[in-house]
Amino acid sequence: MCFTKCARCIGCFLLALAILCIIANILLFFPNGETQWASSNQLTNYVWYFHGIGGAGIVMLLPAFVFIGLEQEDCCGCCGHRTCGKSCAMLGSIVAALIGIAGAGYCLIISALALVRGPRCNTSSGWRYPFENTNGNYLTDYSTWSQCTEPNNVVVWNVTLFSILLGLSGIQIILCLIQVINGIIGGLCGACCCKQNSQTYQC
Structure with a gap:
């Protein structure tokens, strides 16, 4: 089924993106490659939500591996008919896609909040969040970064x-939504083909 091949491609992309998210989240703990800021808890609190490691990383591995394995999945043949098994697996992948959307959505929300608040850093007034009341306007006002x-x-x-x-994480959400559509269409089309082609078994 071309639907399972599409799911496999989506799974491979999600796997690569999950690894990149984990790496990006880990790097947040070590500004400029320095370790002392994490050990002294002088980082923005959003770093400790592990949104890239957990939400868009480890959680995303579940749908990624499910999608990759769909091409070989036949759900035990579903009444002895392999096409029906593929249909069953495609419909089941929708649940994995929804889990992926939840994980990536968590990462997206935390990342957005962290960008709006800005980093915690040492200023002339001590350690604080100097940009938290700027509503994210500091992102384009580079002159304020020297604080x-x-x-x-x-x-x-x-x-x-x-x-x-x-x-x-935004790309991950889009890919998971595509798989939801792919799973629905692939599952329903597979079920229809199964009913039309099978005269002995009824799924």
């Missing part, structure tokens, strides 16, 4: 990585 003296380049680091996580 943060430590960690070095923390604003660029946070904006870049949270933006990457925002974009990747």
